[in-house]
Amino acid sequence: xxxxxxxxxxxxxxxxxxxxxxxxxxxxxxxxxxxxxxxxxxxxxxxxxxxxxxxxxxxxxxxxxxxxxxxxxxxxxxxxxxxxxxxxxxxxxxxxxxxxxxxxxxxxxxxxxxxxxxxxxxxxxxxxxxxxxxxxxxxxxxxxxxxxxxxxxxxxxxxxxxxxxxxxxxxxxxxxxxxxxxxxxxxxxxxxxxxxxxxxxxxxxxxxxxxxxxxxxxxxxxxxxxxxxxxxxxxxxxxxxxxxx
Amino acid sequence: xxxxxxxxxxxxxxxxxxxxxxxxxxxxxxxxxxxxxxxxxxxxxxxxxxxxxxxxxxxxxxxxxxxxxxxxxxxxxxxxxxxxxxxxxxxxxxxxxxxxxxxxxxxxxxxxxxxxxxxxxxxxxxxxxxxxxxxxxxxxxxxxxxxxxxxxxxxxxxxxxxxxxxxxxxxxxxxxxxxxxxxxxxxxxxxxxxxxxxxxxxxxxxxxxxxxxxxxxxxxxxxxxxxxxxxxxxxxxxxxxxxxx
DNA sequence: GTCAATGGTTTGTCCGGACAATCGAACTTC
DNA sequence: GAAGTTCGATTGTCCGGACAAACCATTGAC
Numbered sequence: 020x021x022x023x024x025x026x027x028x029x030x031x032x033x034x035x036x037x038x039x040x041x042x043x044x045x046x047x048x049x050x051x052x053x054x055x056x057x058x059x060x061x062x063x064x065x066x067x068x069x070x071x072x073x074x075x076x077x078x079x080x081x082x083x084x085x086x087x088x089x090x091x092x093x094x095x096x097x098x099x100x101x102x103x104x105x106x107x108x109x110x111x112x113x114x115x116x117x118x119x120x121x122x123x124x125x126x127x128x129x130x131x132x133x134x135x136x137x138x139x140x141x142x143x144x145x146x147x148x149x150x151x152x153x154x155x156x157x158x159x160x161x162x163x164x165x166x167x168x169x170x171x172x173x174x175x176x177x178x179x180x181x182x183x184x185x186x187x188x189x190x191x192x193x194x195x196x197x198x199x200x201x202x203x204x205x206x207x208x209x210x211x212x213x214x215x216x217x218x219x220x221x222x223x224x225x226x227x228x229x230x231x232x233x234x235x236x237x238x239x240x241x242x243x244x245x246x247x248x249x250x251x252x253x254x255x256x257x258x259x260x261x262x263x264x
Numbered sequence: 265x266x267x268x269x270x271x272x273x274x275x276x277x278x279x280x281x282x283x284x285x286x287x288x289x290x291x292x293x294x295x296x297x298x299x300x301x302x303x304x305x306x307x308x309x310x311x312x313x314x315x316x317x318x319x320x321x322x323x324x325x326x327x328x329x330x331x332x333x334x335x336x337x338x339x340x341x342x343x344x345x346x347x348x349x350x351x352x353x354x355x356x357x358x359x360x361x362x363x364x365x366x367x368x369x370x371x372x373x374x375x376x377x378x379x380x381x382x383x384x385x386x387x388x389x390x391x392x393x394x395x396x397x398x399x400x401x402x403x404x405x406x407x408x409x410x411x412x413x414x415x416x417x418x419x420x421x422x423x424x425x426x427x428x429x430x431x432x433x434x435x436x437x438x439x440x441x442x443x444x445x446x447x448x449x450x451x452x453x454x455x456x457x458x459x460x461x462x463x464x465x466x467x468x469x470x471x472x473x474x475x476x477x478x479x480x481x482x483x484x485x486x487x488x489x490x491x492x493x494x495x496x497x498x499x500x501x502x503x504x505x506x507x508x509x
Numbered sequence: 510g511t512c513a514a515t516g517g518t519t520t521g522t523c524c525g526g527a528c529a530a531t532c533g534a535a536c537t538t539c
Numbered sequence: 540g541a542a543g544t545t546c547g548a549t550t551g552t553c554c555g556g557a558c559a560a561a562c563c564a565t566t567g568a569c
Contacts, residue, residue: 031560033522053484059549070524075550083328085446088482091550092532098445099484199507200343201330207500208453208473226471226496228453237333239298239344251471255452262444276530278552304519315554320520336520337562 026067034069038077046086046097057087057095085261111157111165111247112187120159126180128154131173138170141233141244149173155183156218163219164254169245192242200237206230206256211248219250226251269312279314283322291331291342302332302340330506356402356410356492357432365404367432371425373399376418383415386478386489394418400428401463408464409499414490437487445482451475451501456493464495471496 026037045051057063057078064074078095081087089095115122132152139146151171157164169188171178176195183191193199207229216223228249236242271282290296302308302323309319323340326332334340360367377397384391396416402409414433416423421440428436438444452474461468473494481487 035522061549070526072525073523076522088445089550090532091530092548094549098482099480200333201504201506203502203504205500205502206451206473208471208496210471224469226453226455228451228473229500235344237343238341251453255450255474257448257450259446259448261446280552306519315556317555318553321552334520335562336560337518339519 024067026069035073035076035080038067038069038074039080042077042081043084043086046081051097053097053099055097056093057097059094085259110187110189111167113189115157115159115164123158123161124184125156125158126153126183127156128152129178129180129183134170138244142170142172142241144172151176151178153178153183153188159253162253163250165247165249166215166218167245167247169243171243172241175242188243197242198237199242200235200239202232202234204230204232208251215248219248221250221252228254228256230256271312271314280318280321280325283312283314283319284325287322287326288329288331291326296342298342298344300342301338302342304339330504355432355434356412358434360402360404360409368403368406369429370401370403371398371428372401373397374423374425374428379415383489387415387417387486389417396421396423398423398428398433404498407498408495410492410494411460411463412490412492414488416488417486420487433488442487443482444487445480445484447477447479449475449477453496460493464493466495466497473499473501475501 024038024041026034028034030037042051042057051057060071060074060078064071067074078087078089082089082095086098087095088098112122112124130152131149133147134142134144134150136146138150139148142150144150150173151169153167153169153171155167155169157167175197176192178191189199208226209229210224211219211221211227213223215221215227216225219227221227228251230245230247230249232243232245232247233241234243234245269283269286271279273279275282287296287302296302305316305319305323309316312319323332323334327334327340331343332340333343357367357369375397376394378392379387379389379395381391383389383395384393387395389395395418396414398412398414398416400412400414402412420442421437423436434444453471454474455469456464456466456472458468460466460472461470464472466472473496475490475492475494477488477490477492478486479488479490
């Protein structure tokens with residue numbers, strides 16, 4: 020059976036975007052089965068009353084997402100399943116929420132401190148200048164999962180503890196009009212110190228998963244620097260990544 | 265000063281690709297400074313004797329790489345440094361080599377075994393059917409860094425230990441005509457068992473960084489499943505990731 | 510002085526067409 | 540029967556143009 024596709028020209032949503040969303044939904048719902056051909060672009064464009072560049076733009080966005088593969092002389096195929104979502108810059112809060120865990124946050128510290136050398140270098144501010152410092156404990160099912168220590172440059176955001184307990188830091192930043200662009204991350208492991216162990220309810224010396232991250236907005240400004248430690252017994256990073264052709 | 269750009273129409277290399285490479289090199293060499301405008305697309309197209317779509321395609325590829333940011337009514341800006349390379353599907357071997365370490369590999373096991381339930385599920389083959397099993401120890405500066413255990417479906421690749429000691433697994437796969445497409449990864453941490461500790465030269469109970477990965481080619485076929493353990497004292501994952509707009 | 514309207518600049522979207530490069534299969538030849 | 544050849548199908552690249560949408564600075568009104 021041929022797929023039911025249509026676009027609404029009176030909508031402000033770009034035509035290529037309407038099409039790519041419909042195709043993505045069709046793949047998600049199994050109406051386009053893995054390995055099946057998509058039909059050639061010219062015919063598809065004609066059927067929808069669109070031009071080929073518009074159809075190509077829609078298809079290209081799904082190729083970039085890893086859902087489709089194009090082959091010259093063959094056609095465009097749906098990738099054989101397994102592909103879910105590529106790695107995104109997501110907050111732990113969103114991850115836990117998406118996984119059906121009910122995340123909780125306890126704000127331990129929310130204050131302004133002078134920047135240490137490390138923090139100053141990461142945020143590109145003068146050493147000793149004021150920066151926000153937020154320490155949080157993240158729980159799932161009322162059990163500690165991670166200890167999060169974050170630094171933010173001043174003047175970016177009003178951080179209220181009540182908001183921090185209700186949602187994740189990234190959501191607050193986005194809501195404040197900051198457009199996140201990229202992040203540098205370092206993931207490692209180490210043995211828990213006495214203090215860390217106690218905070219997370221682990222024995223001393225237990226393996227911890229650690230992450231350091233600096234996040235930049237689209238002007239290249241560092242907007243956040245964080246040092247996180249996760250209970251290795253309760254958390255691991257799961258992600259999917261694509262090969263850039 | 266205006267940037268020196270030119271394209272060679274007699275070259276088989278696509279024009280947009282020639283342009284994007286020159287722009288990327290200019291950014292890399294600091295000829296295009298962070299924050300600077302790129303000049304509007306129409307003028308740039310005219311200067312190079314190209315059409316605007318071609319120039320846009322070149323710019324778009326750099327936007328996708330996170331090197332440029334476009335703003336309607338403003339122009340296209342070079343992102344304020346800090347951006348190096350986004351996360352790629354790279355092998356540990358390449359990572360170490362790029363970091364100037366001289367990686368070494370010792371092949372501990374290279375054989376065919378019946379697939380366990382876990383391996384069979386990951387590779388989508390029948391439990392108990394034959395799969396390749398490769399165990400390697402990866403060293404840098406003659407010190408163990410990681411223990412790598414990989415499984416491959418049969419018939420894909422002839423794995424010779426001598427080749428495995430000379431280069432990384434991914435390079436061998438690419439050289440065999442396999443086009444890697446995506447991978448699912450899980451990164452965690454745990455305490456070393458006695459066997460693991462001895463293999464890596466760590467004390468028992470030392471924190472290890474662990475990674476499990478299944479890699480798929482562009483037909484969606486699983487082509488590799490691996491379980492890796494890294495010495496946390498000597499290795500951590502460093503990467504950069506972009507926010508998809 | 511502050512706020513709103515205006516206009517120019519730049520990217521975003523979309524069109525229709527043209528030719529080249531590549532793939533796979535059918536066909537031919539030895 | 541096997542190997543090389545041709546041919547149709549499909550995506551890749553590129554062009555030139557048109558209008559819309561968003562941003563910024565200037566101007567104007569109160």
